[in-house]
Amino acid sequence: MPKRQTLDSQQKSKRATNFFTFPDPVNEVAARSVALGVVIMVVLIITTHNRLLFIPLCYGFIARLAAGPKISILGQIATKLVAPNLPNHEKLVAGKPKRFAQGIGVVFSIAAAIAALATHSVLPSQIILALLGIAAALEAFFSYCLGCKAFALLFRFGIVTYNDCPSCVVQYAK
Structure with missing residues (x-):
């Protein structure tokens, strides 16, 4: 019996580890759909000044950084609903650069939230959000990922x- 318990705990550990992974490759069409959702959220936050909207924005970036689209509402909408219904609905690209871009999104969204909560002016937060929105718009509308370029x-x-990202050699080793 102890052997079965060890196997079960190993399987559970492996499932938990696999849960917190980022897909590689990534469907760029879905990534662009997520970016469009980020643009919409940024515009809503800037125009309404509603600080509660920082919660889904920050959560989304943190969720996508931690586990790809698995626990991101926007990621699920993009991968399950939007991308599959678009023409040319799949273009696979390396996942590590997209994950890096999500990490940058975490930094910018949290910095904007902190600026909104810590200052009496909305300007610092709006500047940070505008930069995030521009980056997301470049991805959404032109397939130009600033995080991927970085x-x-x-x-x-x-x-x-190469050891960090073997699939990046094809894209970036020029």
């Missing part, structure tokens, strides 16, 4: 290596 620079300078 990741590419890290790859070219040797900070990110």
Whole structure:
């Protein structure tokens, strides 16, 4: 009996570890759909000044960084509803740069939330949100991922290596 318990705990541990992974490759069409959702949230926050909207914005970035689209409402909508119903609904790209971009989104969204809560002016928060919104709009409308471009620079300078992202060699080793 102890052997079965060990196996069960190993399987549970493996499932938990697999849960907190980011997909590689990533469907860029779904990623662009997520970016459009971020643009919409940023515009809503800037225009309404509703600080409660920072909760889904920050949560979404943290969730996508931690587990890809699995626990992100916006990620689920993009991967299950929007992308599959678009023409040319799948274009696979390396996942690590997209995860890096989500990490940058975490930093910007939390910084904007802190600025909104810590200052009496909405301007600092709106500037940070505008930068986040511009980056998301570039991804959503032009398939230009600023986080991915920053990741590419890290790859070219040797900070990110082949071992960190084998699938990035095709994209970034130029």
